[in-house]
Amino acid sequence: MKISCFVFTLLATLQTVAQSISGQVVDAQTKQVLPYVNVYLSNTTKGIQTDEKGNFRLTGLLSGYVKVVASMLGYESFVKEILLQPDKTQIINIVLKPDNRLLNEVKVVGKKDKQWQTNYKKFQRVFLGYTLNAKKTKVLNPYDIDIQIDKQQIAAQAIKNIEIENLALGYTLSYQLTAFLANSSAYSFLGNLRFMPLAATDINEANGWAINRQRSYAGSLRHFLTSVVERRSQQEGFKVYVENIPQKNINRQRFFDDNALTEINPDTLARFNPALQEATLPVQRYEVHYLKHTDKEHWYFDLKNDVSWLEFSGERFAFSYNGIMADSRQIQLTGSMSKHRIADALPDDYQPTSISDDVPSQETSLARETYDKAYLSLNDVFFLRRDTLTY
Secondary structure, three states, X not given: OHHHHHHHHHHHHHHOOOEEEEEEEEEOOOOOEOOOOEEEEOOEOOEEEOOOXXXXXXXXXXXXXXXXXXXXXXXXXXXXXXXXXXXXXXXXXXXXXXXHHHHHOOOOOOOOOHHHHHHHHHHHHHHHEXXXXXXXXXXXXXXXXXXXXXXXXXEEEOXXXXXXXXXXXXXXXXXXXXXXXXXXXXXXXXXXXXXXEOOOXXXXXXXXXXXXXXXXXXXXXXXXXXXXXXOOOOOOOEEEEEEOOOOOOOOOOOOHHHOOEEEEOHHHOOEXXXXXXXXXXXXXXXXXXXXXXEOOOOOXXXXXXXXXXXXXXXXXXXXXXXXXXXXXXXXXXXXXXXXXXXXXXXXXXXXXXXXXXXXXXXXXXXXXXXXXXXXXXXXXXXXXXXXXXXX
Protein backbone atom coordinates (compact mmCIF):
# COMPACT_ATOMS: atom_id res chain seq x y z
CA MET A 1 0.00 0.00 0.00
CA LYS A 2 2.84 2.40 0.71
CA ILE A 3 4.22 1.91 -2.80
CA SER A 4 0.83 2.62 -4.40
CA CYS A 5 0.43 5.81 -2.40
CA PHE A 6 3.87 6.96 -3.49
CA VAL A 7 3.12 6.26 -7.16
CA PHE A 8 -0.09 8.28 -7.16
CA THR A 9 1.43 11.13 -5.20
CA LEU A 10 4.08 11.26 -7.92
CA LEU A 11 1.34 11.09 -10.58
CA ALA A 12 -0.48 14.09 -9.15
CA THR A 13 2.78 16.06 -9.15
CA LEU A 14 3.71 15.15 -12.73
CA GLN A 15 0.36 16.08 -14.21
CA THR A 16 0.67 19.66 -12.97
CA VAL A 17 3.95 20.21 -14.89
CA ALA A 18 3.17 22.04 -18.13
CA GLN A 19 4.95 20.97 -21.31
CA SER A 20 5.44 22.76 -24.62
CA ILE A 21 5.84 22.00 -28.32
CA SER A 22 7.61 24.32 -30.73
CA GLY A 23 8.89 24.24 -34.31
CA GLN A 24 8.68 25.67 -37.81
CA VAL A 25 6.54 24.90 -40.89
CA VAL A 26 7.98 24.96 -44.43
CA ASP A 27 6.79 24.14 -47.97
CA ALA A 28 8.02 20.72 -49.16
CA GLN A 29 8.80 21.94 -52.69
CA THR A 30 10.06 25.50 -52.27
CA LYS A 31 11.53 25.04 -48.78
CA GLN A 32 10.07 28.46 -47.94
CA VAL A 33 8.58 29.07 -44.51
CA LEU A 34 4.77 29.05 -44.32
CA PRO A 35 3.04 31.72 -42.22
CA TYR A 36 -0.52 31.45 -40.84
CA VAL A 37 -0.60 27.64 -40.78
CA ASN A 38 -2.99 26.18 -38.20
CA VAL A 39 -1.05 24.00 -35.76
CA TYR A 40 -3.06 22.28 -33.04
CA LEU A 41 -3.32 19.23 -30.84
CA SER A 42 -6.07 16.99 -32.15
CA ASN A 43 -9.12 16.68 -29.91
CA THR A 44 -8.13 19.65 -27.75
CA THR A 45 -8.62 23.41 -27.51
CA LYS A 46 -4.85 23.92 -27.87
CA GLY A 47 -4.02 25.55 -31.20
CA ILE A 48 -2.16 28.47 -32.80
CA GLN A 49 -1.16 29.90 -36.18
CA THR A 50 2.45 30.12 -37.30
CA ASP A 51 3.96 33.60 -37.35
CA GLU A 52 5.41 35.36 -40.40
CA LYS A 53 8.56 33.23 -40.14
CA GLY A 54 6.60 29.97 -39.93
CA ASN A 55 7.34 29.47 -36.24
CA PHE A 56 4.90 28.20 -33.62
CA ARG A 57 4.91 27.36 -29.93
CA LEU A 58 2.18 25.55 -28.00
CA THR A 59 2.44 25.98 -24.23
CA GLY A 60 0.59 24.94 -21.09
CA LEU A 61 0.28 21.29 -22.18
CA LEU A 62 -0.08 18.38 -19.79
CA SER A 63 1.89 15.17 -20.12
CA GLY A 64 0.38 12.30 -22.07
CA TYR A 65 -0.46 11.22 -25.60
CA VAL A 66 -1.06 14.00 -28.14
CA LYS A 67 -1.50 14.19 -31.91
CA VAL A 68 0.07 17.26 -33.51
CA VAL A 69 -1.76 18.46 -36.65
CA ALA A 70 -0.73 21.21 -39.09
CA SER A 71 -3.21 22.22 -41.78
CA MET A 72 -3.49 24.89 -44.43
CA LEU A 73 -5.74 25.22 -47.48
CA GLY A 74 -3.94 23.83 -50.52
CA TYR A 75 -1.68 21.49 -48.55
CA GLU A 76 -1.91 17.96 -47.23
CA SER A 77 -2.28 17.92 -43.47
CA PHE A 78 0.65 16.91 -41.32
CA VAL A 79 -0.08 14.54 -38.42
CA LYS A 80 2.38 13.24 -35.84
CA GLU A 81 1.62 11.32 -32.65
CA ILE A 82 3.94 11.94 -29.72
CA LEU A 83 4.07 11.33 -25.98
CA LEU A 84 4.66 14.46 -23.92
CA GLN A 85 6.82 13.61 -20.94
CA PRO A 86 7.47 15.71 -17.83
CA ASP A 87 10.19 18.36 -18.09
CA LYS A 88 10.78 17.75 -21.81
CA THR A 89 10.15 20.30 -24.58
CA GLN A 90 9.29 18.76 -27.95
CA ILE A 91 10.69 20.39 -31.11
CA ILE A 92 8.93 19.44 -34.36
CA ASN A 93 9.87 20.79 -37.78
CA ILE A 94 6.93 20.35 -40.14
CA VAL A 95 7.04 19.98 -43.92
CA LEU A 96 3.75 20.43 -45.82
CA LYS A 97 3.14 18.95 -49.29
CA PRO A 98 0.76 20.56 -51.83
CA ASP A 99 -2.62 18.83 -51.98
CA ASN A 100 -3.52 17.99 -55.56
CA ARG A 101 -7.03 16.91 -54.59
CA LEU A 102 -8.13 20.50 -54.21
CA LEU A 103 -6.88 21.30 -57.70
CA ASN A 104 -9.04 18.52 -59.12
CA GLU A 105 -12.10 19.18 -56.98
CA VAL A 106 -15.32 19.61 -58.95
CA LYS A 107 -17.35 22.62 -57.85
CA VAL A 108 -21.06 21.89 -57.50
CA VAL A 109 -23.39 24.88 -57.54
CA GLY A 110 -26.75 24.72 -55.83
CA LYS A 111 -28.29 22.26 -53.45
CA LYS A 112 -27.67 18.54 -53.53
CA ASP A 113 -30.35 16.25 -54.92
CA LYS A 114 -33.06 14.52 -52.89
CA GLN A 115 -31.07 11.30 -52.66
CA TRP A 116 -28.17 13.17 -51.08
CA GLN A 117 -30.57 14.81 -48.62
CA THR A 118 -31.86 11.38 -47.57
CA ASN A 119 -28.35 10.01 -47.25
CA TYR A 120 -27.20 13.03 -45.28
CA LYS A 121 -29.92 12.57 -42.65
CA LYS A 122 -28.67 9.05 -42.01
CA PHE A 123 -25.04 10.20 -41.92
CA GLN A 124 -25.92 13.01 -39.52
CA ARG A 125 -27.57 10.70 -37.00
CA VAL A 126 -24.58 8.34 -36.97
CA PHE A 127 -22.05 11.20 -36.86
CA LEU A 128 -23.64 13.44 -34.23
CA GLY A 129 -25.20 10.70 -32.08
CA TYR A 130 -28.54 10.14 -30.36
CA THR A 131 -28.36 12.16 -27.14
CA LEU A 132 -30.11 15.42 -26.31
CA ASN A 133 -26.96 17.33 -27.21
CA ALA A 134 -27.35 16.25 -30.83
CA LYS A 135 -30.51 18.36 -31.11
CA LYS A 136 -28.43 21.49 -30.41
CA THR A 137 -25.55 20.53 -32.67
CA LYS A 138 -25.39 21.13 -36.42
CA VAL A 139 -22.97 20.81 -39.30
CA LEU A 140 -22.39 24.22 -40.87
CA ASN A 141 -21.11 23.02 -44.26
CA PRO A 142 -23.03 19.80 -44.99
CA TYR A 143 -22.68 20.14 -48.79
CA ASP A 144 -18.92 19.55 -48.49
CA ILE A 145 -19.61 15.95 -47.43
CA ASP A 146 -19.84 13.21 -50.04
CA ILE A 147 -22.01 10.30 -48.86
CA GLN A 148 -22.47 6.89 -50.43
CA ILE A 149 -25.02 4.36 -49.16
CA ASP A 150 -25.81 0.85 -50.23
CA LYS A 151 -28.07 -1.61 -48.44
CA GLN A 152 -25.27 -2.67 -46.11
CA GLN A 153 -23.35 0.44 -45.07
CA ILE A 154 -22.81 4.19 -45.17
CA ALA A 155 -19.49 5.62 -46.38
CA ALA A 156 -18.57 9.30 -46.27
CA GLN A 157 -15.64 11.54 -47.12
CA ALA A 158 -14.91 15.26 -47.09
CA ILE A 159 -11.99 17.09 -48.69
CA LYS A 160 -12.63 20.17 -46.57
CA ASN A 161 -12.90 20.13 -42.79
CA ILE A 162 -16.42 19.58 -41.44
CA GLU A 163 -17.37 22.66 -39.43
CA ILE A 164 -19.70 21.99 -36.49
CA GLU A 165 -21.49 24.23 -33.99
CA ASN A 166 -22.40 22.68 -30.64
CA LEU A 167 -24.70 25.01 -28.70
CA ALA A 168 -25.24 22.37 -26.01
CA LEU A 169 -21.60 22.23 -24.87
CA GLY A 170 -20.38 25.64 -26.06
CA TYR A 171 -17.88 24.72 -28.78
CA THR A 172 -17.30 25.11 -32.47
CA LEU A 173 -15.47 22.12 -33.93
CA SER A 174 -13.43 21.62 -37.06
CA TYR A 175 -13.27 17.94 -38.04
CA GLN A 176 -10.79 16.66 -40.62
CA LEU A 177 -12.56 13.43 -41.56
CA THR A 178 -10.22 10.68 -42.73
CA ALA A 179 -12.57 7.67 -42.66
CA PHE A 180 -16.28 7.00 -42.06
CA LEU A 181 -18.12 3.67 -42.26
CA ALA A 182 -21.34 2.57 -40.59
CA ASN A 183 -23.84 -0.24 -40.88
CA SER A 184 -26.80 -1.47 -38.87
CA SER A 185 -24.62 -2.97 -36.12
CA ALA A 186 -21.41 -0.91 -35.94
CA TYR A 187 -19.83 2.38 -36.91
CA SER A 188 -16.33 3.78 -37.22
CA PHE A 189 -15.07 7.24 -38.07
CA LEU A 190 -11.61 8.67 -37.69
CA GLY A 191 -10.14 12.12 -38.05
CA ASN A 192 -8.53 15.10 -36.40
CA LEU A 193 -10.77 17.31 -34.32
CA ARG A 194 -10.11 20.84 -33.12
CA PHE A 195 -12.25 22.48 -30.42
CA MET A 196 -12.77 26.25 -30.19
CA PRO A 197 -14.76 27.45 -27.15
CA LEU A 198 -17.70 29.74 -27.83
CA ALA A 199 -18.09 33.00 -25.94
CA ALA A 200 -21.09 32.84 -23.61
CA THR A 201 -23.63 35.66 -23.92
CA ASP A 202 -24.32 35.67 -20.17
CA ILE A 203 -23.63 33.79 -16.93
CA ASN A 204 -26.66 31.55 -17.37
CA GLU A 205 -25.42 30.27 -20.72
CA ALA A 206 -21.93 29.69 -19.30
CA ASN A 207 -23.38 27.73 -16.37
CA GLY A 208 -25.56 25.70 -18.72
CA TRP A 209 -22.53 24.72 -20.79
CA ALA A 210 -20.62 23.71 -17.67
CA ILE A 211 -23.50 21.47 -16.53
CA ASN A 212 -23.91 19.88 -19.96
CA ARG A 213 -20.16 19.20 -20.23
CA GLN A 214 -20.25 17.49 -16.86
CA ARG A 215 -23.21 15.37 -17.97
CA SER A 216 -21.40 14.33 -21.14
CA TYR A 217 -18.28 13.38 -19.18
CA ALA A 218 -20.12 11.38 -16.51
CA GLY A 219 -20.23 7.72 -17.49
CA SER A 220 -18.12 8.23 -20.61
CA LEU A 221 -15.22 6.02 -21.66
CA ARG A 222 -12.74 8.67 -20.56
CA HIS A 223 -14.45 8.92 -17.16
CA PHE A 224 -14.19 5.17 -16.77
CA LEU A 225 -10.52 4.96 -17.76
CA THR A 226 -9.59 7.90 -15.53
CA SER A 227 -11.40 6.32 -12.58
CA VAL A 228 -9.40 3.11 -13.15
CA VAL A 229 -6.15 5.10 -13.04
CA GLU A 230 -7.25 6.72 -9.79
CA ARG A 231 -8.41 3.35 -8.45
CA ARG A 232 -11.88 4.80 -7.89
CA SER A 233 -14.02 3.08 -10.53
CA GLN A 234 -16.43 1.58 -8.01
CA GLN A 235 -16.71 4.80 -5.99
CA GLU A 236 -17.37 6.71 -9.23
CA GLY A 237 -20.37 4.49 -9.97
CA PHE A 238 -18.97 1.82 -12.31
CA LYS A 239 -19.48 -1.92 -12.04
CA VAL A 240 -17.52 -4.17 -14.39
CA TYR A 241 -18.20 -7.78 -15.40
CA VAL A 242 -16.50 -10.43 -17.54
CA GLU A 243 -17.92 -13.62 -19.02
CA ASN A 244 -17.32 -16.85 -17.16
CA ILE A 245 -16.94 -18.55 -20.54
CA PRO A 246 -15.75 -16.07 -23.22
CA GLN A 247 -18.03 -15.97 -26.26
CA LYS A 248 -17.23 -14.96 -29.80
CA ASN A 249 -20.17 -12.55 -29.97
CA ILE A 250 -22.15 -10.66 -27.35
CA ASN A 251 -25.07 -12.97 -26.63
CA ARG A 252 -26.90 -12.03 -23.46
CA GLN A 253 -30.06 -13.22 -21.75
CA ARG A 254 -32.45 -10.29 -21.47
CA PHE A 255 -32.60 -10.55 -17.67
CA PHE A 256 -29.24 -9.68 -16.18
CA ASP A 257 -29.38 -12.29 -13.40
CA ASP A 258 -29.75 -15.05 -16.00
CA ASN A 259 -26.25 -14.42 -17.41
CA ALA A 260 -23.03 -16.17 -16.40
CA LEU A 261 -20.99 -13.09 -15.54
CA THR A 262 -18.47 -12.39 -12.80
CA GLU A 263 -17.96 -8.94 -11.31
CA ILE A 264 -14.35 -7.76 -11.25
CA ASN A 265 -12.48 -4.71 -9.99
CA PRO A 266 -10.63 -3.26 -13.01
CA ASP A 267 -8.55 -1.03 -10.70
CA THR A 268 -6.62 -4.11 -9.60
CA LEU A 269 -5.98 -5.22 -13.21
CA ALA A 270 -4.41 -1.97 -14.42
CA ARG A 271 -0.64 -1.70 -14.71
CA PHE A 272 1.13 1.66 -14.50
CA ASN A 273 4.24 3.22 -16.00
CA PRO A 274 4.90 6.50 -14.14
CA ALA A 275 7.79 7.41 -16.45
CA LEU A 276 5.46 7.43 -19.48
CA GLN A 277 2.35 8.35 -17.48
CA GLU A 278 0.71 5.33 -19.10
CA ALA A 279 -1.71 2.68 -17.85
CA THR A 280 -2.63 -0.62 -19.49
CA LEU A 281 -5.51 -3.08 -19.13
CA PRO A 282 -5.64 -6.75 -20.18
CA VAL A 283 -7.15 -7.21 -23.62
CA GLN A 284 -10.58 -8.81 -23.28
CA ARG A 285 -14.27 -7.88 -23.38
CA TYR A 286 -15.67 -5.97 -20.41
CA GLU A 287 -19.30 -5.26 -19.60
CA VAL A 288 -19.42 -1.87 -17.86
CA HIS A 289 -22.44 -0.62 -15.90
CA TYR A 290 -22.69 3.03 -14.85
CA LEU A 291 -25.11 3.22 -11.95
CA LYS A 292 -25.61 7.01 -11.90
CA HIS A 293 -27.33 7.17 -15.29
CA THR A 294 -30.48 5.56 -16.63
CA ASP A 295 -30.74 4.50 -20.25
CA LYS A 296 -34.11 4.22 -21.97
CA GLU A 297 -32.74 1.41 -24.16
CA HIS A 298 -33.15 -1.05 -21.24
CA TRP A 299 -30.28 -3.30 -22.24
CA TYR A 300 -31.60 -5.69 -19.58
CA PHE A 301 -35.25 -5.96 -18.58
CA ASP A 302 -34.39 -5.89 -14.88
CA LEU A 303 -31.90 -2.97 -14.99
CA LYS A 304 -32.33 0.71 -15.84
CA ASN A 305 -28.74 1.95 -15.71
CA ASP A 306 -26.23 2.49 -18.54
CA VAL A 307 -24.69 -0.71 -19.88
CA SER A 308 -21.74 -0.76 -22.29
CA TRP A 309 -19.48 -3.40 -23.79
CA LEU A 310 -15.79 -2.63 -24.29
CA GLU A 311 -13.85 -5.00 -26.50
CA PHE A 312 -10.13 -4.42 -27.03
CA SER A 313 -7.81 -5.80 -29.71
CA GLY A 314 -4.04 -6.07 -29.89
CA GLU A 315 -1.56 -7.27 -27.30
CA ARG A 316 -2.19 -4.46 -24.80
CA PHE A 317 -4.61 -1.59 -24.36
CA ALA A 318 -2.79 1.56 -23.30
CA PHE A 319 -4.11 4.94 -22.19
CA SER A 320 -2.66 8.01 -20.51
CA TYR A 321 -3.26 8.91 -16.89
CA ASN A 322 -6.02 11.36 -17.90
CA GLY A 323 -7.97 8.63 -19.71
CA ILE A 324 -6.90 9.32 -23.31
CA MET A 325 -6.42 6.21 -25.45
CA ALA A 326 -3.11 5.63 -27.20
CA ASP A 327 -4.96 4.14 -30.21
CA SER A 328 -8.73 4.55 -30.49
CA ARG A 329 -8.81 1.91 -33.25
CA GLN A 330 -8.13 -0.75 -30.62
CA ILE A 331 -11.54 -0.49 -29.02
CA GLN A 332 -15.03 -1.45 -30.15
CA LEU A 333 -17.83 0.16 -28.15
CA THR A 334 -21.37 -1.18 -27.90
CA GLY A 335 -24.24 -0.07 -25.70
CA SER A 336 -24.74 3.21 -23.84
CA MET A 337 -21.26 4.63 -24.43
CA SER A 338 -21.57 4.11 -28.18
CA LYS A 339 -24.47 6.61 -28.39
CA HIS A 340 -22.17 9.46 -27.33
CA ARG A 341 -20.52 10.76 -30.50
CA ILE A 342 -19.55 14.15 -31.92
CA ALA A 343 -22.40 16.01 -30.18
CA ASP A 344 -21.08 14.76 -26.83
CA ALA A 345 -17.37 15.05 -27.62
CA LEU A 346 -15.23 16.92 -25.11
CA PRO A 347 -11.67 18.10 -25.67
CA ASP A 348 -8.90 16.05 -24.08
CA ASP A 349 -7.86 19.09 -22.04
CA TYR A 350 -11.32 19.39 -20.47
CA GLN A 351 -10.95 19.17 -16.71
CA PRO A 352 -14.07 17.73 -15.02
CA THR A 353 -15.08 18.56 -11.50
CA SER A 354 -15.80 15.80 -9.02
CA ILE A 355 -18.60 13.52 -10.24
CA SER A 356 -21.38 13.36 -7.67
CA ASP A 357 -24.79 11.77 -7.33
CA ASP A 358 -26.54 15.07 -8.03
CA VAL A 359 -25.38 15.21 -11.69
CA PRO A 360 -28.64 14.51 -13.54
CA SER A 361 -28.80 12.04 -16.39
CA GLN A 362 -29.74 13.20 -19.88
CA GLU A 363 -32.07 10.25 -20.21
CA THR A 364 -34.61 9.00 -17.72
CA SER A 365 -36.95 6.08 -18.01
CA LEU A 366 -39.22 3.82 -15.99
CA ALA A 367 -38.90 0.06 -15.71
CA ARG A 368 -41.45 -1.77 -17.81
CA GLU A 369 -43.71 -4.16 -15.98
CA THR A 370 -44.75 -6.25 -18.99
CA TYR A 371 -43.03 -7.32 -22.19
CA ASP A 372 -44.87 -7.77 -25.47
CA LYS A 373 -43.49 -9.38 -28.62
CA ALA A 374 -44.16 -8.26 -32.18
CA TYR A 375 -42.98 -9.95 -35.37
CA LEU A 376 -42.47 -7.61 -38.30
CA SER A 377 -41.72 -8.08 -41.97
CA LEU A 378 -39.88 -4.90 -42.97
CA ASN A 379 -39.60 -3.15 -46.34
CA ASP A 380 -35.79 -2.95 -46.28
CA VAL A 381 -32.82 -4.73 -44.71
CA PHE A 382 -30.96 -1.69 -43.40
CA PHE A 383 -32.35 0.94 -41.05
CA LEU A 384 -30.98 3.56 -38.71
CA ARG A 385 -32.63 5.00 -35.63
CA ARG A 386 -35.60 7.25 -36.37
CA ASP A 387 -35.87 6.13 -40.01
CA THR A 388 -39.42 5.82 -41.34
CA LEU A 389 -40.35 2.25 -42.15
CA THR A 390 -43.42 0.34 -43.26
CA TYR A 391 -44.46 -3.16 -42.26
